[in-house]
Amino acid sequence: MRVLHADDRLVVIDKPAGMLSVPGRTEADCAIARVQQLYPDALVVHRLDQATSGLLLFARGLRAQRELSADFAERRVGKLYVAIIAGRLDGEGLIDLPIGADWPNRPRQQVDVARGKPSQTRWRVLAHEGLHTRVALEPLTGRTHQLRVHLAHVGHAMLGDTLYAAPHIAAARPRLLLHASELLIGGLHFVCPPEF
Helix, strand or coil: CEEEEECCCEEEEEECCCCCCCCCCCCCCCHHHHHHHHCCCEEECCCCCCCCEEEEEEEECHHHHHHHHHHHHCCCCEEEEEEEEECCCCCEEEEECCEEECHHHCCCEEECCCCCECCEEEEEEEEEECCEEEEEEEECCCCCCHHHHHHHHCCCCECCCCCCCCHHHHCCCCCCCEEEEEEEECCEEEECCCCC
């Protein structure tokens, strides 16, 4: 875990893939615990999936947590992710499909037209890499596993995704190739390119 920025209001880290953002049922080691060792007043504002790497922001104190949480809730935060997906995609577009829990198969989520919550993801091709495509993804909403569900649903699952990809795509890489690469909040712009 690398601390990329710290001031009296917030801390931004580069979370490695495989690390929990907050404590799990059986695992206490997580990003917030490590950040609090350095900044005891650090508090959770948002989360990244355990398998996702990249920019993760924490507030310094309750007031900052309330303010920053409101920025996230009211969509005043710009987020950009980079992923490598199976197959060839061209151009750019918007995936607008509602997402809801797949209750019998938790923690999986699914596109659910009848009961799902509105979910939108903008995508843009960055490069073609053999049989795969590198894309920039902008979640306009913040549903659990939104980017992974949307891309898998349209036939372009992320490499290394053991929850939503076919076995040969899941096994194509030792980790999920999804990285939170940019965060724009309150006039601050943080950039952290992926290692893949």
